[in-house]
Amino acid sequence: MALDQYNEEEEEEGMSFLDHLEQLRWHLLRSIAAVFVFSLMAFLSKSFVFGQVILGPSKVEFVTYRTLCKLSDWLSIEALCIDQLPFIIQSRQMTGQFSMHLSSSLVIGLIAAFPYLFWEIWRFISPGLYDQERNAARGAVFFVSLLFFLGAAFGYFILAPLSINFLSNYQLDPSILNEFDIISYVSTLTMLVLASAIMFQLPVVIYFLSMSGLVTAAMLRSYRRHAIVFILIIAAVITPPDVISQVLIAMPILVLYEAGIMIAKRLEKRKKKEELEY
Template sequence: MNKPNMEEEPQEMSFVDHLEELRWHIIRSLSSILVFAIIAFLAKGFVFHDIILAPSRTDFLSYRFLCELGERIGSDVLCITDLGFTIQSRQMSGQFAMHIMVSLVLGLACAFPYAFWEIWRFVSPGLYPEEQKNSRGAVFFVSVLFMLGLLFGYYVVSPISINFLASYQVDPSILNEFDLSSYISTLTTLCLACAIMFQLPVVVYFFTKAGLLTPEIMKLYRRHSIIIILVIAAIITPPDIISQLLIAMPLLVLYEVSIRVSSSIRKRDLKRLNQNDTI
C-alpha cells in the first residue's frame, strides 16, 4: 500500500490570485501614503511655514549657508537679503486645494520606502533565485537615492531657482507677486524631478543585469547622453540656466557612476561565466 505523500507541492497561483495579491499590496502602499498625508494635513502650520514656504524667506538654511560662505571669502555677493516677491492666493479655494496637494506629495515622499517595499514584495517572488540574489538591497538603495534626490532638489536646486525667478525683472515697474499654486508647483516639481533622476544608477544596474546595457555602450554614447541630460534638465526646471545646470551636473556625475556600476557588474558576470566554463 502506498504511503500518502505528507509533503504537498506548492500550488501555483492563478491569474486571479495574483491580481488579488497585487491588489492588497497596492492597498497597503496607498494606505501608507494616505496615513502620512493625513499627518501632514493636520500639521498645517509646521508643514507650510517650516517646509513649503521656507525657501521663500531669507532665513532659509541654504541662503544662510551661502551668506556665511560669502563672509568667509570676503564677498557679500552670495548673501541674499531680499527675495523681492510676495505669494498670494487669487482663487477662493486656492489655499485649501494647495493644502490637500501638499499633504499628498509629502505623504508620497515619506511613505515611498514602505510603498516601494510593498511593490517589491510582489515582484521579487517571480524572479529567479540568481536574480533575487543579485537584487538584494534594492529597496534600500532605491529609497536612499530617492531621499538624496529629494533633499538635493529642496536644499540646492529649489532655493537657487526661486531666487533667480523672484529677482528676474524685465522692467522695474513690474512687481513679482506669485500665486500660491505656481510657487508650490515649482517647488514640488523640482524636488520630485531630482528624486526620480537620482534613480539612474539603479536603472542602469537592472538593465545591465538583463543584458540590455553594457559599459561600452554607455561610454560610446556619452556625448549623446550629455545632450539628453541637458534637454531633460531644461524640461523639468524653470527657464533659467542656473537651475538647469544644477540638475544636469549631478546627473552627469550619476551617469559616470552608473558606468562604473555597469562595468563592475559586467566583470563579475564574465568572471562567473569563466569559472563555470572551467568546471
C-alpha cells in the same frame, strides 16, 4: 528552509491570474493606506508643514540662503549672499489655500511613504524573479529609497532655493511686481523636488539594464556625449530657464551616469568570473 522555499515557489506557480490580481490589490491597498497615514499627519501639522517646509525656500531665513551668506563672508564674494527675495505669495482663488493644503499634504505623504511603497512593489515583483536575479537585486529597497531621498533633498535644499531666487529677482521692468500665486509656487517646488528624486534613480536603472544585458559599460561610454546632451535637455525642461539651475541639476546626474558606467563594468567582471567558474 529549502522545503519552505520550494513550497512557496510551488504556491506561486500555482496561482491563477485572478489570484495575482487579488495579491496586487492588497499590495496597492496597503500602499495607499501608508500614503494616507503620512498625508493625514502632514495635513494636521499645517503650521509646521506650510510655515517651515513648503514656504521655507521663500524666506531669506532658509538654511540654504544663510549658508550662502556665510560662504559669501568667508570668500568675500557679496554676490553669493541672498538677503532678499522681492516677491509675495498670494491666493487668487477661493479654494486656493485649501486645495494647496490638501495637495501638499499628499505629496509629503507620498515622499515619506516611498520606502514602504517600493517595498510593497518589490514584494509583488520579487517572487517572479529567478534566485540569481533576486540575489543580484538584494538591497534594492534600501538603495532606491536612499537615492530617492538624496534626490529630494538636493531638489529641496539646492535646486528649489536657487530657482526661486532667480525667478523672484527676474523683472522685465521695475514697475512690474512679482506676486506669485500659491498654486504656482507649490507646483514649482513640488516639480523640482520630485523631478530631482526621480532623476537620481539613474544608477538603479543602469544597474537593472546592465544586469539584463540590455546595456554595457562600453555602450554607455560610447554614448556619453549623447547622454550629456540628453541630460542637459531634461535639466532645461524641469528647471526654470536659467543656466545656473540647469547646470546644478545636470552636474549630479552626469556624476550618477559615470557611477552607472562603473556599476555596469563591475557587473560585467562578475559575470565573466562566474562564467569561468562554471
